[in-house]
Amino acid sequence: MHDPYDILGVKRDATDDDIKKAYRRLSKQHHPDLNKDNPKATEKFKEINAAYQILGDKQRRGQYDQFGAAGMGVGPAGDGGFGGFDFSGFQGAGGFTDIFETFFGGASGSRGRRKPNFRGQDLEVQIAITFEEAVFGVDKKLSLTKEISCSVCDGEGVEKGSKIVDCSECRGTGEIMSVKNTILGQVRTSSLCHRCGGDGQIPEKSCPQCRGKGTLHAAQEVTVRIPAGVSDGTTLRLSGKGDAGVRGHQAGDLYVHLRVKSSAEFKRQGDHISTEQTIHVLQAVLGDEVEVRTVHGPIKLRIPAGTSDGQTFRINGKGVPRLNSSTLGDHLVTFHLEIPKKLMKSEEEHYKELAKLAKLSTKSKDKSFFSKLFS
Numbered sequence: 001m002h003d004p005y006d007i008l009g010v011k012r013d014a015t016d017d018d019i020k021k022a023y024r025r026l027s028k029q030h031h032p033d034l035n036k037d038n039p040k041a042t043e044k045f046k047e048i049n050a051a052y053q054i055l056g057d058k059q060r061r062g063q064y065d066q067f068g069a070a071g072m073g074v075g076p077a078g079d080g081g082f083g084g085f086d087f088s089g090f091q092g093a094g095g096f097t098d099i100f101e102t103f104f105g106g107a108s109g110s111r112g113r114r115k116p117n118f119r120g121q122d123l124e125v126q127i128a129i130t131f132e133e134a135v136f137g138v139d140k141k142l143s144l145t146k147e148i149s150c151s152v153c154d155g156e157g158v159e160k161g162s163k164i165v166d167c168s169e170c171r172g173t174g175e176i177m178s179v180k181n182t183i184l185g186q187v188r189t190s191s192l193c194h195r196c197g198g199d200g201q202i203p204e205k206s207c208p209q210c211r212g213k214g215t216l217h218a219a220q221e222v223t224v225r226i227p228a229g230v231s232d233g234t235t236l237r238l239s240g241k242g243d244a245g246v247r248g249h250q251a252g253d254l255y256v257h258l259r260v261k262s263s264a265e266f267k268r269q270g271d272h273i274s275t276e277q278t279i280h281v282l283q284a285v286l287g288d289e290v291e292v293r294t295v296h297g298p299i300k301l302r303i304p305a306g307t308s309d310g311q312t313f314r315i316n317g318k319g320v321p322r323l324n325s326s327t328l329g330d331h332l333v334t335f336h337l338e339i340p341k342k343l344m345k346s347e348e349e350h351y352k353e354l355a356k357l358a359k360l361s362t363k364s365k366d367k368s369f370f371s372k373l374f375s
Ligand SMILES: [Zn+2]
Pocket: 150, 151, 152, 153, 154, 155, 156, 157, 158, 207, 208, 209, 210, 211, 212, 214, 215
């Protein structure tokens, strides 16, 4: 079995207050409602509660210190108790079940009760970035007006020197139970405690700055790290960057929707980038080394003799970095032939020479020469 001191992360000589604080912090952090994506959270949460069952009770803590796990009625290994603990001895004492049901709403009569949500709100923003920023990644600073943790009380909502106590109205359960007599018999109903809002705990004296809420509405700068290779419409989730939670409860998340501006020069096709450029007809006929502009800078590309109009060449690894990978997409360049509109006298002579060689009358409408040249 695990050492309850280790589970709560407290020293052997920790005060009751330290233990309670550690328990409150950890149970918030690992609360299954707040960790729906993490199937292990429930186990962890049970483990934390189990540890607190021992250390939060003077008598049991004394027994544990004196006899270790043996003093706690732990069954043989693998008997299926929560994390190796045997809770049967505790149920009657009302410790474990009470806490468990408070959190999971399992108590009779409390089914269907809307649980209060002290977690901070999720926020969303949309930001526009340039084509190049999407390719290479960028850090963007945003100024957001949101609920931030109160600096006076460190988000606890408690005045200095005061502490968090069980709500006297609901005795720490967060709900008020009432029994009504009806013609069908007694009906037990429960409602959220109006004093603590269902938290079960309230500051003994509220922080004067935030009035006990633990948060303030203010502007805060948030840096959004945009990874290389994002595309238009990507949404990033920044965990815990939404509104701060009430009295130290978990903060909400920030969702950042990205709009990528288009580029006059480059087009994106997934991880590949394409461009179009013109080359002189003679470069196409004879072949040449041409400069191709990529997002990574100019590249010299050897094009073969006989390159056609509209022909596309692939330059490996000069495209967009792939997300979560060290590889890159490719650059695709498509060439269009530029036919000289006006020839100098000497050039015209040369073209005529060529036409003669190709046994082509310069006056004929025969397209065979041009189709060879331009297709
Ligand atoms: Zn405060």
